[in-house]
Amino acid sequence: MKLHSIKLRLMALSAIWVIGSLAASAIVLQYLFVSSLERDVRQDLEAALTRLVALLDEDAPQNGLSGPLPDPRYETPLGGRYWQIEVPENQALLRSRSLWDTVLPVTSNQATTGHFEHGDEWHIIYVARTIATGGQSVRLTVGEDHGPIHEAARLFLWDTARLFALLGAFILIAAWFQLRLGLVPLDKLRTAVDAVRQGQNSRLLGRFPTEVRPLANEVNALLEEREANMERARQRASDLAHGLKTPLAALHGIAVRVREKGNERDADLIDDLAFEMSKRVDYQMRLTTLRLRKSEHRESxxxxxxxxxxxxxxxxxxxxxxxxxxxxxxxxxxxxxxxxxxxxxxxxxxxxxxxxxxxxxxxxxxxxxxxxxxxxxxxxxxxxxxxxxxxxxxxxxxxxxxxxxxxxxxxxxxxxxxxxxxxxxxxxxxxxxxxxxxxxxxxx
Structure with missing residues (x-):
């Protein structure tokens, strides 16, 4: 990745933000989905618990129920639905056939809900309530396997991941086009600067957005200041060269008079120095003339x-x-x-x-x-x-x-x-x- 590329930096930040937001959304949706399923299961278990209370034999609850619960899963070992009745005073315990030899560890005397895990493969959600009947406390518990909720949550997460992956791809593509469109003014500014560099224009031309316009104005002001400074420098060089012409001509005249007096050596020395200085002045004046050409002009x-x-x-x-x-x-x-x-x-x-x-x-x-x-x-x-x-x-x-x-x-x-x-x-x-x-x- 080009670390100095604004486009790629913004795209990387967009990708991080989109992926992070979608991942967080998936986690939240997963939690809400599982919570909703567990709430529905608890409401169903509350209804089953109420029916279980209605089927108790009031004279001797330890002898069982007055009738079976309508769901056949209670009668199938590990069938997925379970009930349990405890009488703490005489330690009596009644269980559905589906519990087999397992006891649900419910100890609270208050109405409660919770989870019970036995080993790595058995996980149930239960609802428990303690009632008084026949002069003694009876604790009733109804539970259901949590496995279907796990499976539904897994499938929901997989479907959500596929949906969010497709949504993330569309968002990132839209973000890429948005970045390209948003950075068009910078490309226009670069093109305008290149036109100035190649001599096609003397200023940054074109209409720029409000955010870029101050930069374009500053660059144009800088170009104007540079051109003014160069013009002043050319004028000063030209003035200096022209100012030296007269003293150099005077030196040649002095050399003539020195030679007339018979001092050939000093006269030649003065002529050589004046000639060298004249060449230097001519050189600078010729360069000054060359630089007067405007850079934006094309010649043929x-x-x-x-x-x-x-x-x-x-x-x-x-x-x-x-x-x-x-x-x-x-x-x-x-x-x-x-x-x-x-x-x-x-x-x-x-x-x-x-x-x-x-x-x-x-x-x-x-x-x-x-x-x-x-x-x-x-x-x-x-x-x-x-x-x-x-x-x-x-x-x-x-x-x-x-x-x-x-x-x-x-x-x-x-x-x-x-x-x-x-x-x-x-x-x-x-x-x-x-x-x-x-x-x-x-x-x-």
Whole structure:
């Protein structure tokens, strides 16, 4: 059982309650049924005792009755009905033939009822009364086997158990459907939360019951607060980046003046620091722009168009003119990413491939399931297998001798993370680097 499942917990409690209630009801009904049977038997025995008193011989009760009782069971040994007459003064004892050699141990002088068990198989219920006749006390007892009551109670309990089992099954089935119906609002809430998580909605939409509505309102308030905090954080990052642009430009001017004074070393140092800081600012500003995309918006951008347009631009650069560009693209597909994000992503990876390629850059695209993958490979020196995991980390540069900030592939990783994609690096067949970009296809 899933201990954390509300449905199963409530169902288990319902099962315990239903089974316990029905079992208790069966016990109570069994008791009432037996009590009712014993009451009827006692009333019958009272009537038989009254008839026995009427049949006593008033002159000499020890000599027997004036006539037999009408029930033949009194004359059959262990026949099921019994009577006994005692005269305590002279210890006289008269018994029905059905008692055989057994004496009912009735000692009270008052009218009483009770049970008598002899061995494991003989159990009787009796009624006794003491009367005065002929100047002496006579105690009369009439009894009946309790076995038929036992058997009737057993059959009644069995019938009750079958009935209650069927009733319990119906109750539990009804409880299961009631739980399913009662928990539907929670399923709707889960679906609404999933729609927010997948970016289909920005808020929990739908009509919820009174008990669930406060939770939905709190979640919506939390989403609004989170969005407001993220917007403020983006604005602050953008303001900070823009605020640093002017001081960095001033540093470049200072470097020029220092160089004019003949201090090349300090001027280069200032330029390098200003350049590094500019790259960091550009990086944050580009990420800020990416995060402005609303999560609930679904995009549809042509993958092939972005690749071909970027290649056309790079071919016009000094480095791109010296390379051979091969675009092996499958049927064009629309991917779920903003057009500007895709252009940025393709541009970064193609620029990185052009930077390291010796003669050729190859671009291939494939579609598997609900994802499109584009592989960009070069025929450059490549990256050792043990250092591939370092690629895509912010500020990580594998070749310090080459100019650059090491932020390009980190930005590509950020773009893919924001658009539910992934990036993989591996060595190519010719030794160069292969960058595989995977993006989800746009919904139809």
């Amino acid at each position: 951008t042509s993958l092939n168009n972005a690749v071909l347009r970027t290649i056309a631009v790079l071919k016009k650069t000094g480095r791109g003119e010296a390379l051979h560009w091969l675009a092996d693209l499958s049927q064009d597909h629309q991917v779920d990413i903003h057009r500007q994000d895709l252009m940025e992503l393709i541009g970064i990876t193609l620029e990185n491939a052009a930077k390291w390629a010796s003669t050729r850059v190859t671009v291939r695209s494939t579609v598997i399931g609900a994802n499109a993958t584009i592989e960009i490979s070069d025929d450059g020196p490549g990256v050792p297998e043990e250092r591939l995991p370092q690629l895509g980390r912010r500020g990580q540069r594998l070749d310090e001798a080459t100019s650059g900030s090491g932020l390009g592939l980190a930005i590509a990783s950020e773009i893919l993370a924001l658009n539910s994609g992934r990036i993989e690096f591996r060595r190519g067949d010719t030794g160069g680097l292969v960058v595989a970009l995977t993006l989800p296809l746009a919904p139809h």
